[in-house]
């Protein structure tokens with residue numbers, strides 16, 4: 001091997017090739033270059049195994065021609081090739097071997113002289129065998145064993161590189177499918193994907209949507225707070241869609257989902273060699289979101305060490321990828337979301353105050369579902385429709401008793417918990433109507449006492465000392481109004497307010513009159529009984 005000073009360098013390159021991003025074509029081309037320097041041949045052919053056939057994919061040497069490059073053979077017809085793959089050992093053959101076993105693999109394609117020598121090298125890595133490399137010489141001199149051993153190692157390296165390329169191609173395909181799936185879902189959801197924000201019956205939600213629309217038009221950072229599952233990410237997407245950046249990317253990063261050590265590179269990217277395994281330059285979320293919007297979800301989980309870098313990126317719209325001293329500029333609108341109290345995190349020195357002020361120029365607090373129960377009827381319609389687009393179970397609806405059951409629960413997991421409860425109930429129900437019995441919500445202390453719901457009656461909390469005692473009429477008025485909101489103003493029929501309150505409709509109407517409840521604002525007196 002002393003005759004080949006480039007060998008070490010070539011071997012090093014080949015190992016590198018096995019872990020980098022080269023395509024299969026480049027891999028094979030460089031691989032054949034390398035083998036031509038360590039072993040003499042008149043024809044080197046790479047065959048890949050496809051459904052029991054070996055198909056030539058590349059050829060090199062004075063005897064290589066179009067016919068060779070298009071050649072393919074049935075593996076079963078060539079025991080010596082089969083054996084090389086089964087034993088995973090390279091082997092040199094003589095004319096003797098061919099005459100006793102299989103014919104020459106190139107019979108009918110090339111006229112190799114009688115007694116020529118050849119070598120078969122399996123390309124196997126891990127569980128897989130990808131094909132074989134064959135080397136042919138017109139001379140009758142058999143390949144020496146040390147050369148065979150060396151080329152065998154070469155075959156293993158090449159197979160490892162092929163395996164890497166195959167895995168990368170699979171990952172890329174899955175990534176593309178994922179992306180297409182997300183786009184499809186988005187287009188199926190159409191313009192309604194904000195969910196009910198602007199049509200909410202809750203004054204708090206309507207005000208929040210109005211302010212969100214206003215701030216969407218600017219580049220001001222927005223801090224969205226709210227309990228888990230209240231729809232923070234959905235609101236962030238809505239702000240992006242309502243903004244002038246709508247046609248640009250919306251990128252999100254959940255700071256709690258990525259290990260702290262990887263967050264800096266995820267956010268700002270890295271350059272090749274920045275750390276072990278960084279085989280190439282990689283853009284971070286900031287660069288990916290260039291021109292668009294970046295949502296930093298669970299911002300409270302961002303390690304303090306990274307907060308200074310984020311602050312600078314926000315102020316100067318510039319940062320350095322990990323391992324690089326070159327400044328990168330990115331024009332990104334930042335939205336941040338959190339369900340933790342950042343003031344407390346600041347007091348505990350887990351969150352920088354300057355970053356907090358930078359991010360919370362425009363705070364938006366999403367109310368928990370229990371503070372907007374009046375939205376339950378239209379939320380269930382919306383969520384069941386969304387669910388139907390995914391599952392195909394169309395026409396599902398929640399009955400009046402079902403709605404009462406939903407309204408009696410406090411929803412600690414908010415909209416996400418509601419969406420899950422609806423999906424679970426749909427799976428367990430044969431027909432199209434979800435009733436109180438369809439929902440397996442925990443009773444316990446969160447359940448409220450609702451007439452006819454079967455929930456355990458609890459002793460109400462005592463009124464605070466000195467509090468003004470509301471009159472019975474005021475309490476009745478408020479309760480009737482609440483139930484009317486739930487039924488969207490409907491008094492009569494199953495699911496109407498009278499049925500829910502356990503009254504005759506005429507009794508309820510006269511009581512409404514007495515209490516000064518005429519019609520419900522926001523409803524078009526929807527009496528469809």
Ligand SMILES: Nc1ncnc2c1ncn2[C@@H]1O[C@H](COP(=O)(O)OP(=O)(O)OP(=O)(O)O)[C@@H](O)[C@H]1O
Pocket residue numbers: 194195196197226227228229230231232233234235297339379382383415416419
């Ligand atoms: N305005 C809305 N209308 C209808 N459904 C909504 C709305 N907002 C959120 N949802 C539904 O509620 C669920 C939770 O939404 P999202 O992921 O946006 O909440 P989140 O507050 O970001 O949650 P987390 O705090 O866990 O990150 C999703 O299934 C979403 O479809």
